[in-house]
Amino acid sequence: MSAERAPSPTRWWTLGVVALGTFMLMLDLSVVSIALPQIHKSLGSSFAELQWVFDAYALTLAIFLVAAGSFADRIGRKKLFLWGFALFTAASLACGLAGDATALSLYRAVQGVGAAVMFAVGPSMLSHEFHGKERATAFTVFGAAVGLAVATGPLIGGSLINALSWRWIFYINVPIGILALLFGALRVRESVNKRAHPTDWAGLGTFSVALAALVFATIRAPREGWTSPVTLGLYAASALFLILFAVIQHRLGERALIDPAFFRSPTFAGISLVAMIGNAAALPSVFFETSYLENVLHVDAWGTGLRFLPLTLAMFVAGAIGGGLIGKVPFRILLGGSTAVMATGILFLNLTEADSSWTVLVPALVIAGFGMGAFNPARAALAIGVAEPAKSGVASGINETFQQVGIAVGIAGVGAFFEHRVATEFTASAAGQQMSPAAAEEAAHGISAGSIDAVAAAAGPLRDQVLPAAQDAFMTAFHGAMTLSAILGFIAAAIGFLMLRTKDLHASALSTIPPDVDEDPSPREDDETVPAASA
Known part of the structure; x- marks a missing residue:
């Protein structure tokens, strides 16, 4: 066996296809936020249904990530990546054609399955193709694709919505996906892990039920009641299936969906928690900032996208800087510091106030943008770096799972807190007291969904009292939700500073290891590579 592995002649094509797929799947996570008011008007959806448009995607992303990583190692990373890309593209078309909120959420869930495959397999493809200093470059590009998609989502979404309709945020994926599939089929090499274990279907099933029940209970609780039999039953089911999942994982060991052995490393456990809690803080802030701009300040979709440019630029700059610092600055500083900066923003x-100028958002957008941008490349590199190369697909999948669980539960949890706070504030207001309890509660749900003006108009003679009460309830709930998000961000930062250790990195992660550890650049004994032309 040679001491050095020859650079792959198709590695830059692999990077291009993976980065494009990652950009698209993350774009469809962030771009939807700008379209929610239009989706609400077009399909007549409730606040809970709007949350599901967001969460159905994040939920299936989280559920299938780890299984996709292990499955890809066994049948071929390129093959499964392209199948995932094809499913994502087809589901995007179906989302654009959806006739109601339920159908849209269902197709978003299917879209999330395809995205899960791409997100889990992409980093392991890069880890297989790039080595040494080039690996840092590859993951910098990968992290920049993630950050750029999240940052530019509002601008891209706003331009498509204003020029065409909200449906085009999904239609645009179709021609891009077809081109990417063509280049991927022709230019990307196949690689497999001959020793990969079979997929843990029992673990996948119990994890899916546990997570779905948790998110569903949290989203429905403001309407059903936090102590209602439905809510408590769903939480109990979630806890039961989570326990079953843990038992199955313990018994299967390294053959499990989520191998418990990974979590013997404090750094792996730490980066998983940082990814989950940090994203539970970050994505709800974008969700509610969009609602504030469009529903309180009455900015249109294109204008909202433009006003997110400070976030876009900050994330882009910080992503480039953060990627360049990998291997030069300890991960605990990169990840703990970036999440602390994000929380501060x-x-x-x-x-913000109901009558503020939009410029009041600029400090938050810039500061939080720097934190989010610096976080992504370091998180991706560390998730791969703590595992041996043969298990990179599984390690990447586990970390992405925690990230998507954070997004799904964060949107559900912070959204439920927001909706409950709106209801409490509005029903207790003078205007709410003059309405029947049922009418006040229904008005509160409309306010949560962003229909402030419509709620006031429907109040008839109480309009002049209902409008300021609705705005006050929205803003009070908004401030509370953002404070909660910031607290989550600071918790993630504390975990990053305390649990991430450079010494836990695998020796193959040359660009992210201390000087006293040697790289082993030799090919993996359990991997086979198939040229692109014959793959």
């Missing part, structure tokens, strides 16, 4: 959202 989110706190600045408490400066």
Whole structure:
């Protein structure tokens, strides 16, 4: 066996296809936020249904990530990546054609399955193709694709919505996906892990039920009641299936969906928690900032996208800087510091008022953008770096799972807190007291969904009292939700500073290891590579 592995002649094509797929799947996570008011008007959806448009995607992303990583190692990373890309593209078309909110959420769930495959397999494809200093470059590009998609989602979404309709945020994926599939089939090499274990279907099933029940209970609780039999039953089911999942994982060991052995490393456990809690803080802030701009300040979709440019630019700059610091600055500083900066920026959202100028958002957008941008490349590199190369697909899948669980539960949890706070504030207001309890509760649900003006107009003679009460309830709930998001961000930062250790990195992660550890650049004994032309 040679001491050095020859650079792959198709590695840059692999990077291009993976980065494009990653950009698209992350774009469809962030771009939807700008379209929610239009989806609400077009399909007549409730606040809970709007949350599902967001969460159905994140939920299936989280559920299938780990299974996709292990499955890809066994049948071929390129093959499964392209199948995932094809499913994502087809589901995007179905989302654009959806006739109601339920159908849209269902197709978003299917879209999330395809995205899960791409998100899990992409980093392991890069880990297989790139080595040494080039690996840092590859993951910098990968992280930049993630950050750029999240940052530019509002601008891209706003331009498509204003020029065409909200449906085009999904239609645009179709021609891009077809081109990417063509280049991927012709230019990307296949690789497999001959020793990969079969998929843990029992673990996949119990994990899916546990997570779905948790998110469903949290989203429905504001309407059903936090102590209602439905809510408590769903939480109990979630806990039961989570326990079953843990038992199955313990018994299967390294053959499990989520191998418990990974979590013997404090750094692996730490980066998983940081990814989950950090994303539970970050994505709800974007969700509610969009609602504030469009529903309180009455900015149109294109204008909202433009006003997110400070976030876009900050994330782009910080992503480039953060990627360049990998291997030069300890991961605990990169990840703990970036999440602390993000949380600080989110706190600045408490400066907003119902009659503020949009510029009050600029400090929050810039500061939080720097934190989010610096976080992504370091998180991706560390998730791969703590595992041996043969298990990179599984390690990547586990970390992405925690990230998507954070997004799904964060949107559900912070959204439920927001909706409950709106209901409490509005029903207790003078205007709410003059309405029947049922009418006040229904009005509160409309306010949560962003229909502030419609709720006031429907109040008839109470309009002049209902409008300011609705705005006050929205803003109070908004400030509370953003404070909660910031607290989550600071918790993630504390975990990053305390649990991430450079010494836990695998020796193959040359660009992210201390000087006293040697790289082993030799090919993996359990991997086979198939040239692109014959793959």
